[in-house]
Amino acid sequence: MDSNNAGSSVFSKTVFRSVTVMQIIAMCAAAVIGIAVLCVGGFGGSAIGWLIVAVVIYMIPHFFGVKPKAKAGFALTFAVAAIVVGGAVVGPSFVDNNSRESVSDHGAFSDVGYVYDDSAKTITVDADFDMTGYDGDTIYLCYAKVTLVPFNSSPQIEGLKNIPLDSAHISGSHLQYTLTGSDFDMSELYNLVLAIGKTDENGDVAYDGDSASIATLTGFTGAGCSSQCYTGAAFVMLYVLFIFFLILVFSTLLRRTISGKRKKMENDGRLYPQGYGRCDKCGALVLPGEIKCRKCGAYIDRPEEMRREKDDFFQCSACGAEVPGDAQVCPKCGAKFDGVENVVSHIDGKVDVSEESYPCPKCGEMVPKNAVFCPKCGKKF
Numbered sequence: 001m002d003s004n005n006a007g008s009s010v011f012s013k014t015v016f017r018s019v020t021v022m023q024i025i026a027m028c029a030a031a032v033i034g035i036a037v038l039c040v041g042g043f044g045g046s047a048i049g050w051l052i053v054a055v056v057i058y059m060i061p062h063f064f065g066v067k068p069k070a071k072a073g074f075a076l077t078f079a080v081a082a083i084v085v086g087g088a089v090v091g092p093s094f095v096d097n098n099s100r101e102s103v104s105d106h107g108a109f110s111d112v113g114y115v116y117d118d119s120a121k122t123i124t125v126d127a128d129f130d131m132t133g134y135d136g137d138t139i140y141l142c143y144a145k146v147t148l149v150p151f152n153s154s155p156q157i158e159g160l161k162n163i164p165l166d167s168a169h170i171s172g173s174h175l176q177y178t179l180t181g182s183d184f185d186m187s188e189l190y191n192l193v194l195a196i197g198k199t200d201e202n203g204d205v206a207y208d209g210d211s212a213s214i215a216t217l218t219g220f221t222g223a224g225c226s227s228q229c230y231t232g233a234a235f236v237m238l239y240v241l242f243i244f245f246l247i248l249v250f251s252t253l254l255r256r257t258i259s260g261k262r263k264k265m266e267n268d269g270r271l272y273p274q275g276y277g278r279c280d281k282c283g284a285l286v287l288p289g290e291i292k293c294r295k296c297g298a299y300i301d302r303p304e305e306m307r308r309e310k311d312d313f314f315q316c317s318a319c320g321a322e323v324p325g326d327a328q329v330c331p332k333c334g335a336k337f338d339g340v341e342n343v344v345s346h347i348d349g350k351v352d353v354s355e356e357s358y359p360c361p362k363c364g365e366m367v368p369k370n371a372v373f374c375p376k377c378g379k380k381f
Contacts, residue, residue, distance in 0.1 A: 023064045027074045030060035034240075035082055038151045039090050044236055045153025054243035058251075068252050075244050079237040083230065086151045091229025094152040095189065099219030108134050109194050109213040116221050121186045123179040123218065127194060130173060134211040136196035139165045141177055142207075146189040146217065148232035149225060155217070155232070157191050162205055189223040192216050 019027075034053045043049030057078055061071050102113045112127040125141060144157035169177045175194075184190055196211035219225060279286050284295035293300060359365065 018067060019070050023061065023066050023070075026064040027061050027066065030057045030074075031078050031081065033060070034078060035085055038082060038086065038236065042153055044086070044090075044151030047239070050236060050239045051243055054240050054247065057240075058244055058247050062251075068248060071248060072245070075241060075248075079241055082237055082240075083233045086233025086236070087226065087230030090151045091149040091232060092225055094149060095217055095219045095225045095229070098215075099217040100214075101216075101220050103214040103216055106212070106214045108196050108211040112194065112213050114192065114216060114218075114220070116218075118222075121181050123186070123192075123221065125177045125179065125192070125194070126175070127213065128174050129194075129196075131196055131211075134196045135208040136198040136206075136211065138197060138199070139170070139175060140195050140197055140205065140207070141165060141179075142193050142195055143179070143184060143190050145184070146191055146225070146228055148235055149228045150232040150236045155191065155228070162197075186218070186221045187223055189225050189228060190218045192218060 034057045037049055037053050037056065038044040040049075043052070057075055058071065061074060066074070101115065102111075105111070108129050108131055110128045110130075113125070115124045115126070116122070117124070129139060131137075131139070140162040142160060142162045144160040146155045147158050148156040150156070163177065163183070165175055165177055169175055193215040194213040195207045195209075197205045197207040200206055277285060279293040279296065279298055279300065281298040282293060282296040284293055286293060286300050292298065
């Protein structure tokens, strides 16, 4: 057997061996919802979207009882699937939809068009403009290289550059400029936008954001975008997984801490074991030693081994229920107790209760049959 296949088989059996069909359906639903959120406009590239996806792929399996190891395995599987979807489908589709050779009027610019000449490897930009009311005295053609395409969100860019358009490129209210290979590599994906701006005293260009045209990508040149799309999807999933494992680790540690404290309280007799700590009738919390529910008054019937040992309680002769020593009526069956209980307080504070008694051989004091010491003289029986 191939070692890689063997390792994969061992991993699958170890991580997913206890997963039920319903849990598998829940994880598939979480994956579909998570990818849908990433593909909704803007969420794939926002921290809020990443948080929503991390919570979805954690909480839905959690509600169906998926164990921590299976959750972790599912999250990693989801990440791989999301990267493939983002890199092969969603990202390229976003680039195609936003590689427009003509864009709607916006800001100071109208009738904006980009004409690509495949033989000459040039892009000619044409547009009409109106600079009235905008802060700036120069029109700039800005371009930057696209580095990441996170699903269908705004791409990340680097190396923003601008070309100031002078009278050689402007005629009246119309501009035209031809980008060539000397400006940038046409085989790479770039973002193009027109804007009005001005140069400050430091030589930096300040743009009037309201004047900018709608940006376009240069996918119409045939520029490759596969690496940017896969890298963008992987970038997003790193953040999603980081948030997911923070939630997973924190919740697991918290659950273990609470479980440890509960176990200690169960061992100390302060809590019933899981499944026995609620009233069978109304669901209210009940504690060891309680005979009646504090909320509805129902009798608290628990297995003998779970009952705390108390010397001041006895067993009802009619139904076997645990009854306080001073009770006149059984809290479970309603039987009345006619006999008088012998209640003896020991010198160490311990109390013995019994319906039968006998005299202490040393001092003659009447002692309950189940007494270990005489409450008066302290003689040990």
